Amino acid sequence: MSIALPHPPSLRGPLPRQVVRFAVVGASNTVLTFIAYILLSAVMPAVAAAVLGWAVGAANGYRLNRGWTFASAARGLGPAGRYLVVQGLAAGVSAGGVVVLGGSVPHAVAELVSLPVASALAFVLCRAWVFAA
Incomplete structure (x- = not known):
């Protein structure tokens, strides 16, 4: 006789997988935003560099979340x-x-x-x- 133990929640389901992917995309956005800011702030005012750096991260987030996280058409x-x-x-x-x-x-x-x-x-x-x- 064996006792069936419940399995832990799987990361294969749509919601947990999307949460993990959303977090990975967010981390990549943060890194790209920071790198863009550092590079751009060497050639323009810090405020402009911050805005453009954020735009780089946001564009990355849109692209990756649309295609990878949520597989949206x-x-x-x-x-x-x-x-x-x-x-x-x-x-x-x-x-x-x-x-x-x-x-x-x-x-x-x-x-x-x-x-x-x-x-x-x-x-x-x-x-x-x-x-x-």
């Missing part, structure tokens, strides 16, 4: 515009968290608390709205 300005809206909302949640929590904890701690909330919001909106089937 969505093309054109509609999904791209929705993606920019989601990125703006997530940035606002992150900045808002820093403002709200910044008076009671160090700003870095406030960002560490806000970032997972902003990332979770971005994931849900990308999955349900930007790249929905």
Whole structure:
């Protein structure tokens, strides 16, 4: 007689796989944004370099999330515009968290608390709205 033990959740299912891929894409966006910022800030003002660096990361995120994370056939300005809206909302949640929590904890701690909330919001909106089937 044998006892069947429950199997741990698999990363082969669509939702867990998408969460992991979304995190990998987010990490690659961060690296690309930082590298672009460093290179661009050597030849232009820091604010302009930051904006263009963010654009590089956002373009990478759109491309990889559309094709790899969510395997979406969505093309054109509609999904791209929705993606920019989601990125703006997530940035606002992150900045808002820093403002709200910044008076009671160090700003870095406030960002560490806000970032997972902003990332979770971005994931849900990308999955349900930007790249929905």
